[in-house]
Amino acid sequence: MNLNRFMAIAAAATAFCMAGAEPGRAADNYPSKTVTVVVPFAAGGNTDTFGRLVAEELDKRLGQRFIVENKPGAGGNIGLGDLARSKPDGYTIGMGTVSSNAINQTLYKALPYDKDKGFEPISLIASLPNVLVVNPDRIKANSVQELVEFLKKEPGKHTYASSGVGTSIHLAGELLATKTGVKITHVPYKGSSQAILDVVAGHVDMMFDNIPTAAQQVKGGKVKALAVTSLERAALLPDVPTMASIIPGFEATSWHGLFAPPGTPPEIVEKLSKEVQAIIADPAMKAKLEAMGVTPVGNTSVEFKDFIAKETVKWAEVIKAANVPLQ
Amino acid sequence: MLKIRNGRDFVGGMSMICIGLLFIWFGRELEAGNSFQMGPGYFPRMLSLLLIVLGALIMVQSIIVQAEESEPDTWNWMAYALVIFAPVGFGLLLARLGLAPTMFVLIVGVAAASRYANWRHSILLGLFLSVCSVLLFTRLLSLPVSAFGPWIPFLGNV
């Protein structure tokens, strides 16, 4: 091996990388090679689905491969740790959710990345409303008001299921408890499918569940929907009122967005953000997402950043008020 | 006078007791709660205690019951070391060398554990399997690992 030649190549490679970080020119020829999209959850889940949909479109629009890489584990922390450690040159970007980017910040005592540096938000892709469903045999209530009255009569006697401690589904339940002062027992499960099954079967009384699966159970008459947790009514359940119309300020959606590692040149972030906005605004994509029960968003990086800041504060308050043990 | 009739079980029982104690020690900060309101530490602690009891039983048995005659074990420390450390090496090198060189090193290293090992065969096998695994895993199944990592000049994917 010719050492000089190796050094020369190494130097050239370094120079090339530096050029990548240099502002201004960076965005013009970006992307010039394959981009990795880290999905910090397992293949086949919601986050993975949105990640793949957007990656496929970015692929078409920017003329480079956008490859999805699943790095599941520890509530998204492992994948995000990888993302934070990767080179901030725009060639590694990643998906994040309400749990991984707004709740875990408070819930976990230690994160495998720098909490304060965080990530560069690119764009919020979609948000999924949760819907409050009750088992009709166990809970005689046709509205949230009736439910609250019913629960107040028998404090501590009723249960709600969730997909795990600290998930947005769990915290929505805690939000209900703190906002209305009812006493309900939290019954956590590993994932939401076991949880909704036990609500359908009547082993647990109620739960907040992501709308796509819950809407099917509502239509099948297995459970009753009392309210949705988004600020607007959901297309899949147009007759169901919003939580916020009954309990002001009640919003608990599960959202999924695209992020870049901290320190990524702002030009690249902007370029990607504009592309994602255009992808989400595309009518075909919009229709596809809406059919899945999802609210397409596609906002700017600044809007997304503000949104995350607000969400982080909101969930931190809920976690504190509900005394959720930190992990 | 106590005589250990089954040395293997004596050690086995003792290891079970040690494992139980280890888990109790490492879980000492977990809240146990009570039988009606179990905390996160309840289940592991009960199980560890149970394991200690079972370990003690095994030890008692080893003193009372004679061991069945069995062939003495042969030990092959070289082979153990190679086969056990090969995956560790694989894990450490994969991100740096990439799949193809790592696989090659792994195969050639592990093959040396056999007494029939022969360098020519090992190298051929290593080459064959690294080509196969690259084709299968990085090309067809798009496992997120590059064929050549950043430590390999020219070919490496930085």
Added chain:
Amino acid sequence: MDIFSNLWLGASTAFLPMNLLYGFVGCLLGTAIGVLPGLGPTATIAMLLPITFGLPPESALIMLAGIFYGAQYGGSTTAILINLPGESSSVVTAIDGYQMARNGRAGPALATAALGSFFAGTVATILLAVAAPPLAAVALNFGPAEYFSLMVLGLVASVALASGSLVKAMAMIVFGLILGTVGTDVESGTPRYVFDIPELYDGLNFVAVSMGIFGICEILRNLENEQERSVGVKRVTGLMLTKEDFKRVCGPVLRGTALGSFLGILPGGGAMLASFAAYAMEKRVSPNRAEFGKGAIEGVAAPESANNAGAQTSFIPMLTLGIPGNPVMALMVGAMILQGITPGPNVISDEPKLFWGMIVSMWSGNLMLVILNLPLIGLWVRMLTVPYHLLFPAIVGFCCIGAYSINNSVFDVFVMAGFSVIGFALSKLRFEPAPLLLGFILGPMLEENLRRAMLISQGDPTTFLRSPLSLSLLIFAGLVLALVLSPSISRKREEAFTE
């Protein structure tokens, strides 16, 4: 609509040449990937999922189902040939299957697995077609209390897996249960035994543990007494079942199918219990029980049929309620959502073509699997004649990649290496690994359901006795325990007497 017109509708979808082709390709890919050590059904489906994105919904699901069957059969193949169970349900297949392979009877073992699975698959598919909705209602009766009692029964039955000392087997189960507590506690969210390693928050991975304890550990033992070039495998005698074999497997296959079909319906881990409950039962009732653990063909037939019957009926909760019962089903639901179909209680009436097409294709998928795999048996068996010094490096290599592919992380490779040391130490001390793995699988489910039931009943332990279903399961567990303990107690007495 009656059942025949439904099946006709299904057949007209499933037997479209395109769909048959996709089913076949799915089986082929599933077998090819699943037979690599460490790549079980979940990993295989996750890897191959993107291939199905471009297909119409029916074809995509048919292909995924094919991949699932193929991968599952592939997992059993590695369990039999190289003592490497690719997923939890083939742990018990490895016990007798691998011994059969060492006795030169890998062919009959694989043939038993293939034919037993096909028979079980056929029966379970018919059951699915005839009675899916009422069976789903049965599944709903199982709440946390009932699952806890079922897991207790499963644990008691797993003691029967041991062929050596009972106390040592129990110690292994308990050790496995303790290992199962590693990771985040579901009820409180408290991390346990994670030592601040983020990868441990989700617990130890089954595949990594089992590859270390079974696969790599077996290589270590083989290298110890490497007298012949192909280690320990006797001359291969015949690939197909003899008449005698056929007689012996009939009963186990029938019993395994019945047990598997029932347990598979239960989404909270019933299918996992199926294979070893079947094994444990066979070990009690078989006239050849002395052979168990040394290569009894019943020990392959029963769990494999139970496993495949359970795999079919585990579709019931997903297809009738839209609720996935296990990770594989969750992936299928994910695929359906991507195709624009959200499965729910109405899927039978809203998408009859899809529903009945799936059911018929389950059967055709099983058929294809048999057609594909019976001829392949010769090939697999020939693989055993590859000189061992060439075979084992390849196994170690694929195990490493398999462990890596679980979470696309090298952490699981280290876990595998660590457990190969533990497994090796245990084997030197003559502890059996199978009960440990079963404890490891059952542990989290046992604890979760126990604590969940207590939470729901507000700390009232009589909840386990008030439900008739739970009570009868517990009584049954007590009976099995008495049955398991009684011969060994009397044996102990005799031993003490002769001292």
